[in-house]
Ligand SMILES: C[S@@+](CC[C@H](N)C(=O)[O-])C[C@H]1O[C@@H](n2cnc3c(N)ncnc32)[C@H](O)[C@@H]1O
């Protein structure tokens with residue numbers, strides 16, 4: 001395997017040379033390394049440097065990029081695991097070069113997570129994390145981080161696969177990326193609450209082809225009940241832009257007050273905030289000191305996440321304008337009009353034309369179509 005030194009953040013490790021022409025996901029090297037996931041790893045290094053867990057498991061290490069960076073840049077004891085002996089050998093070589101308190105294991109992640117506990121557990125599988133989430137919920141003491149790259153099943157493009165993996169029904173709406181994130185979050189919540197433990201989403205976002213969750217885990221029945229209370233549905237009208245949120249295990253029938261159609265339940269999914277503004281604020285402060293390769297991207301993402309309203313969906317105001325045959329004004333104009341009308345309104349990181357608001361649809365339409 002041909003390898004080259006790669007530097008991410010303040011860490012240099014060896015990674016396989018990938019065939020630039022190979023189809024995505026990069027599978028041209030025997031061991032996986034994807035430069036395009038640097039933003040995902042940078043985000044985690046920044047997050048963990050604020051949270052400072054006492055130890056960390058990278059349950060699917062591949063070349064070890066993520067775990068080695070956490071050991072080196074966050075400065076905490078790390079275990080890097082991979083089921084592949086060839087990958088584990090590469091992780092060991094990289095660990096010797098990088099230094100730090102690094103243990104390398106070569107096990108099925110589910111076996112490892114079923115027998116040992118770690119303050120922070122990180123799942124970074126190929127595709128869906130669903131087969132690993134139960135063991136991760138048992139293994140994680142205070143922090144759980146999860147990547148999913150199966151965005152088509154999560155977002156509603158592959159409906160049956162999504163239902164099999166997450167026991168939820170997505171819908172391909174204009175906010176499908178948010179539906180994907182919230183269905184994954186709802187799934188992790190359900191895997192956790194059966195152990196009488198709960199979660200709080202701290203730093204969760206979608207980017208390119210992945211969803212990334214950073215969660216705080218809590219150990220009491222009370223926390224599990226609070227987590228359960230966040231499970232529910234977005235009730236979406238199939239004919240117009242109307243939607244409403246409904247908490248609870250089972251969806252109850254509802255009718256669109258705008259056009260009279262039966263609303264369709266999307267979920268079960270997580271309702272409420274998916275980011276903690278206090279933690280995000282601390283990350284924004286720390287960001288310039290970290291030397292991260294994707295600092296520019298993160299410096300745009302984090303303030304957006306900190307201000308996003310905790311609604312479970314957003315409107316694509318260009319699509320609303322199109323339906324009204326109106327030419328859309330600038331996004332800030334619409335947001336300011338909503339605020340002037342006494343409602344809350346923010347952008348969203350999912351889409352440049354996305355608006356989150358607690359205003360009724362009719363008020364949003366008026367804010368889009370008003371001449372001046
Ligand atoms: C997407 S890659 C991990 C990428 C890595 N975390 C990074 O940031 O570069 C997924 C890895 O999971 C490993 N894997 C697959 N099934 C596994 C299992 N059951 N237990 C542990 N590792 C597994 C594969 O060998 C592969 O190296």
Ligand SMILES: [Zn+2]
Pocket residue numbers: 237238239240241242256257258259260261
């Ligand atoms: Zn309707």
